[in-house]
Amino acid sequence: MDQLWLLVLAMGAVTYLPRLLPMVLLSNLKLPPFWNAFFQFIPFAALGALIFPGLLSSTGNPGSAIAGGLVAIILALFRLNIMVVVLGGILGVFLWQAL
Amino acid sequence: MDLETMATNSRESAAQLPGTSLTFTDGLKAGIPIAVGYIPIAIAFGLLAKSAGIPNYISLLMSLAIFAGASQFVGVNLIALGANPWEIIMTTFILNLRHFLMTAAISQRIEPGTSKKWMALLAFGITDETFSVASLRREQKFSPKFVFGLNLIAFSAWNAGTWIGVFLARGIPESLKTSMGIALYAMFIGLLVPSLKKSRPVFIIALLAVAVNSLLHWAPVFNNLSTGWGIIISTVFASFIGAIIFPKGVAS
Incomplete structure (x- = not known):
């Protein structure tokens, strides 16, 4: 396609729109308690859905992905700094592949 | 009272203030794990785009204008396959529609009275990762500067990684690249697991x-x-x- 840049800008626009609308429309709005609770749960539900099953295909090999994920879970259970959890996860995958 | 309790107490009272004391620099610091996770993925994106025959300036423009990992990968694939442009736009839209929920949730946590211009700027930088890091902070309200710092370091890392992928990344060993694929998932785990215990x-x-x-x-x-x-x-x-x-x- 000749006008690839136009397509990219259109992709940018449809990505920005769902980010933009709630930010400008819902700020300064007092939500009823039900929706307040609903939005409180969103981050945790989204994290759960983002982690699994996407994790399994993150390294090209479910075995190494599970190894890295387990290392990350164990480190996170000890409430270690997030960087330690990230590096531990990477190391877990690396070692699994090396062994 | 020992020093540690005093520090904890002052943190907690700061957390309850209506406006927060979180600064731009706090935002940059909070975003470091995101940057570490983004760089290798953005490198992979740059490499993939290059091997798919996408012109360099298009790959760089994608990271600047779209700033959303999954849809950029899918977009490159679809472009390389010669898919219909409307199909590509529709797929991008659906892939990123989840950000609607995230910005809705985060809009409730940004200091009341923040101008619409600020909100529009901050909205651009909300990704799965910046959203997760911000919303799992103990502070109930954030200053716009904090979120801006968080978004900025993530956005910079994403774009720097894309440049590396497009122009430099030939010699990175495959095993290191695949190991880095877990980085963002490990970060999500590091954010979620402590809250599960609580x-x-x-x-x-x-x-x-x-x-x-x-x-x-x-x-x-x-x-x-x-x-x-x-x-x-x-x-x-x-x-x-x-x-x-x-x-x-x-x-x-």
């Missing part, structure tokens, strides 16, 4: 989202459902059930 409602609802998403992923009936829709449906469903069973929210 709150039973959070534990139940996060698990429910995992269960629903797995069902959507593996049940043959839902074969045609994209990953983007899977995440949206399981997030909304689990949070909705959460608000019904635990009307007082995460602290129930």
